[in-house]
Amino acid sequence: MSATLKTETEARTMNGAEIVLQALKDQGVEVIFGYPGGAVLPLYDAIFQQNAIRHILVRHEQAAVHAAEGYARSTGKVGVVLVTSGPGATNAVTGLVDALMDSIPVICLTGQVPTHLIGNDAFQEADTTGITRPATKHNYLVKDIGKLASTVHEAFYVAKSGRPGPVVIDLPKDILIGKGPYSEAPKTAHRSYRPMTEPDAGQIRAAVKLLKGAKRPVVYAGGGVINSGPEASRLLGEFVRMTGMPCTNTLMGLGAYPSTDPQFLGMLGMHGTFEANLAMHGCDVMLNIGARFDDRVTGRLNAFSPNSKKIHADIDPSSINKNVKVDVAIVGDAARVLAALVEAWREEGAGQDREAIAGWWRQIEGWRETRCLQYRQEGSIIKPQHAVKRLYEITREMRQETFITTEVGQHQMWAAQYFGFDRPNRWMTSGGLGTMGYGLPAAMGVQIAHPDALVIDIAGEASILMNIQEMGTLAQYRLPVKVFILNNEYMGMVRQWQELLHGSRYSESYSEALPDFVKLADAFHAKGIRVTRAEDLDAGIREMLAHPGPVIADIAVAKDENCFPMIPSGAAHNEMILAPGQAGGVAGVTDEGKVLV
Amino acid sequence: MPASTDTTFRNATIAVLVENEAGILARVVGLFSGRGYNIESLTVAPVDEARRLSRITIVTSGTDMVIEQIKAQLDRLVPVHKVSDLTLEGPHLAREMMLIKVAGRGEHRMEALRLADAFRARVVDATTESFVFEMTGAGEKLDAFIELMRPIGLTEVSRTGVVAIARGPGGLQA
């Protein structure tokens, strides 16, 4: 198909809009998430006249970017967005920063006023490249149609190579209308941007030497393993199993190592497990692969894993020694690094101190005995943890390919704690920016990419309202996304901090005047379900899953449940707060900690 | 936030070879302001028209960890070709140029001229009641000259900021 397309296109000069579409096709794009407006009408006209690329009309530009993120994260491809100038572009900014923080490859095409009007405060003009400069990995303003095709190709290269991220291409309307030449993606290397992917052999040897000598090792794997592709997760599994080490994942890394594997300690960090955090605190050698020592993970920096040698493998040199000084730095792609580690581990003669490792595991088993994620489901009031756990168990029974997205808050953390992921790319959440309103549009993007899969947005009643308009998109494209609301009638995460840090003064965190979610679903041509009693939970979940179209399941859960374990801001890993009734360290929040978010 | 153990500050003169394109300076400056790094001086000019390259010289200060961060952050900007920490990489030359205007009559004029001569500043403009001197040198030398001119009739100073280059045969290549 592309061959005939090309001979056709070579024969005629194309206008800018056609050039953009041709470049997208050549880059393998199948879907665009967008919203029209004056400045991009030429592009919409070109979209109208072709069938190779499908356009999904969202209801808000922020949602277009989150949808592209969900599409990208669940497929490993680049997500593509198209918005108009001015308000279209500014509405997209939250999504762009979200993609930047979580290293998601996205191309966002923005309309712009014609070049001769730029700077004149023209109608719907915004300084899009200025506004999005710190919101993107890179951005372009195309002022010369001769460079249009090459700019689009370069944008894809930049978005997906090295540490992935969002790229904006600002397209003045005269460029979209003008005629120009088309050029294919260049085969030559980029002039200046050539990230390193192959690890240094000496550093790999140094890492293996440290790891072989370790008595209390731990592997801490993050989103970079997912970014690298499924092969990296496979190799992570191989390496962890061959070395017998415990492994923990960040929020962004969930699915990189199978949750059901006995060597998995669960998530680490602020709401991570007791065993994962104490293993991080007590280890003597730490291997960080594709994680960025985020403050949600390290807690108080000067108390973070105080007695360990640290190895950090990351594709972005700026992630290394940013927050935590490490002993061995490896720059490279996670899959390449892991392949090299597996090989070097086999070759390195020295054996491990098996006895020491066995002792380390006994200590870890001791921490596991705390059963930090245990909760008691008693009576009719549904515990939010229980709702997620049952959702997990029931979807597992169904053996259908399942993808989970979340909004932001307590429900997000409960989803991370109680929904198990055994494979990468099945879990999409807003980690770095923590954007309420991410989950529904992200689920949309996932469902577009995987039409036959089960896609569930685990939501909070407050977050879901931030992009609720996308129920319209679900209806239009018959996307059977399930929205599973843990409705505690509070901005629960805010309420929890107010309870623990601000004397239970629940300032503005009550979800007043909520809509009737069943009627709301109905108004958007979806099915609405409300479950209020624990006895009815399973039936409600099954009813949701059985429905072939989109569903909002409004699950009334305990209003004042807190999410534990919790390392309060400014505290150390060994100062974790556990759920009431569980033994363990109890921390006070210092004034210093209160300053932190 | 840098680890609290690493608190000794150092200065760094960093040379950056970049694509000569719109927005590159905004990217670099935005990086410094957005991440809270110091800029003591920043200069930029095209150095290779044919290959569309510009060179930026930045003088900054911070802990070792912060300076390493600055270099890594600069290096990952897409239009950046090369980043070189001249302070760390060996002996280098750093120069700044200044135009400085001094107004006055009589003995003050003579004093200004004598000092300018001692500092090897050139007279590039003169009226009966003023001089403009041009002077090149290390920043401290320029500072010293300004201080001397202050009581004599300093009117205006314009400085370029630091440009720097490594000593020896090696060069910064794209």
Ligand SMILES: Cc1cc2nc3c(=O)[nH]c(=O)nc-3n(C[C@H](O)[C@H](O)[C@H](O)COP(=O)(O)OP(=O)(O)OC[C@H]3O[C@@H](n4cnc5c(N)ncnc54)[C@H](O)[C@@H]3O)c2cc1C
């Ligand atoms: C309410 C809330 C609570 C949270 N609580 C927790 C918590 O308890 N625990 C937790 O872990 N997180 C938590 N987070 C998320 C947290 O804010 C961070 O987003 C997350 O910890 C970062 O994950 P990461 O370190 O894996 O890095 P990511 O943000 O996924 O970054 C990936 C890293 O890998 C590198 N990389 C990218 N591609 C590659 C490649 N191909 N090869 C090698 N390296 C690569 C990147 O350069 C980067 O350094 C929470 C977020 C919210 C909103």
Ligand SMILES: Cc1ncc(C[n+]2csc(CCOP(=O)(O)OP(=O)(O)O)c2C)c(N)n1
């Ligand atoms: C856009 C945005 N605004 C504000 C916040 C701060 N915030 C974090 S969690 C939260 C409450 C979320 O409430 P809900 O969706 O009901 O989830 P719950 O914590 O109750 O599960 C708020 C307001 C945010 N993360 N994102």
Ligand SMILES: [Mg+2]
């Ligand atoms: Mg809530």
